[in-house]
Amino acid sequence: MPVTAQITRFAPSPTGALHLGNARTALFSWLVARASGGHFVLRVEDTDAGRSQDGLLERQLDELRWLGITWDEGPDVGGPHGPYRQSERSSIYAKALVTFEANAQTYPCFCSPEELQLSRKTQLAAGRPPRYARTCAGLSQAEVQRRIDSGKAPAIRFRVPDHRTVEFVDRVHGPQRFQSDDIGDFVIRRADGSVSFFLGNAVDDSAMGITLVLRGDDHLANTPRQLLLLEALGMPLPEYGHLPLVLAPSGTPLSKREGAASLTDLREQGFLPAAICNYLIRLGHACGHDGWLAMDQLASHFDLGRTSHSAARFDDAQLRHWQREAVTHSTAAQIEQWLGTHLDALPSGKERSEFVAVVKGNVLFPAEVDELVAVVANDSVPVSAEAAAQITEAGPEFFARAGQLHGASAGDFKAWTRAIAEATGRKGARLFMPLRSALTGATHGPELAPLVGLMGTARVLGRLESARALAGK
Numbered sequence: 001m002p003v004t005a006q007i008t009r010f011a012p013s014p015t016g017a018l019h020l021g022n023a024r025t026a027l028f029s030w031l032v033a034r035a036s037g038g039h040f041v042l043r044v045e046d047t048d049a050g051r052s053q054d055g056l057l058e059r060q061l062d063e064l065r066w067l068g069i070t071w072d073e074g075p076d077v078g079g080p081h082g083p084y085r086q087s088e089r090s091s092i093y094a095k096a097l098v099t100f101e102a103n104a105q106t107y108p109c110f111c112s113p114e115e116l117q118l119s120r121k122t123q124l125a126a127g128r129p130p131r132y133a134r135t136c137a138g139l140s141q142a143e144v145q146r147r148i149d150s151g152k153a154p155a156i157r158f159r160v161p162d163h164r165t166v167e168f169v170d171r172v173h174g175p176q177r178f179q180s181d182d183i184g185d186f187v188i189r190r191a192d193g194s195v196s197f198f199l200g201n202a203v204d205d206s207a208m209g210i211t212l213v214l215r216g217d218d219h220l221a222n223t224p225r226q227l228l229l230l231e232a233l234g235m236p237l238p239e240y241g242h243l244p245l246v247l248a249p250s251g252t253p254l255s256k257r258e259g260a261a262s263l264t265d266l267r268e269q270g271f272l273p274a275a276i277c278n279y280l281i282r283l284g285h286a287c288g289h290d291g292w293l294a295m296d297q298l299a300s301h302f303d304l305g306r307t308s309h310s311a312a313r314f315d316d317a318q319l320r321h322w323q324r325e326a327v328t329h330s331t332a333a334q335i336e337q338w339l340g341t342h343l344d345a346l347p348s349g350k351e352r353s354e355f356v357a358v359v360k361g362n363v364l365f366p367a368e369v370d371e372l373v374a375v376v377a378n379d380s381v382p383v384s385a386e387a388a389a390q391i392t393e394a395g396p397e398f399f400a401r402a403g404q405l406h407g408a409s410a411g412d413f414k415a416w417t418r419a420i421a422e423a424t425g426r427k428g429a430r431l432f433m434p435l436r437s438a439l440t441g442a443t444h445g446p447e448l449a450p451l452v453g454l455m456g457t458a459r460v461l462g463r464l465e466s467a468r469a470l471a472g473k
């Protein structure tokens, strides 16, 4: 069956840092577009001026780009459906409001938050689901004017049609059915003049030609409202798919407040973007492929039909597994860039590249390389308790002999260790553990031979001498 090109979008609100749940919604939307040969739109939901923060949008976009997600239309790249910031689309929403008003589908509402709260409580106490009680639905034109003249600014509510069934097929959850009588008349323009999410996103999705709106499960109950708005405006309806939430290991929804790592945090810790994408494509989605996927392979392994219906739980061990894979699959140049300033103590060029090749399999995060840089670049290294025990066990003579034999092997590690074996009668772990302990201060780490080459003769001899002294104590 030929695939229909899907136009999808991601609509971040610049009110907080993006976490893995947001990143997954963005990734899945992008993959649907890429897999179907469609395109992907980035639109900013910044109508709530009070909550939108300067600089946050830039950070969000920067993080999405860092993840490897690219958009065909958006605030920074433009496109035929701009502007892409909702704060700049007021005239589009104003037209919709005029249409509603002309068709008597809206009315001004002067209820205060306290009045609404009280009404809610009363309904709940009476065992009824709380809905707007239509307090202002029947105000006369004169009464409306009188209240406006007295300085009260009204919100605008959409008059939800009575006794309607709203049905749609959710692309993740399947057929959905809502009764309009359960939906209270809802605010589409706030008293401060800004439009609500219901109106802004519904109108923009339709006007921008979005064919599939993918978003979090928490928006499922908003969809019938948005369908009613579009229907009232006679605008095309997109399809919707609601992705189950991502939960923290504790079972609470991922949120910054609950201590969920933001993309900013993960990036600072040194997670690689492709590790995050390999993790996310398997979070609540049966990707059907266990191995590593390069960024340009993700789309062909994505199928919205294989998305789980239930919430996914964040698993740090899995993310770390993909981080290990990402490091393994990075080129030496990429690793060098990733390690960045952590390599400053090493001269750039050949020595740095050799070092990267040696340590690549041993680091999961850039900070972990610091100890290894110290091993090849510092005069002395701290010696762990386990390493000290190995050194003591080998005794001072072992290190004295190793030092004496070093010169004769002229930098040939194999020849050197063979000579030590012959001279001391030690072999295998009994030879290499004390040697590694003396030279690196640790009992484990990357392959010893190239590390020894990188540290140079003076450091090798210095550390053997320190070990001899330690063992002789």
Ligand code: GLU
Pocket (backbone or CB within 6 Å): 011, 012, 013, 045, 201, 214, 215, 216, 219
């Ligand atoms: N900014 C909304 C959110 O982050 C997007 C809602 C939508 O996709 O329609 O949940």
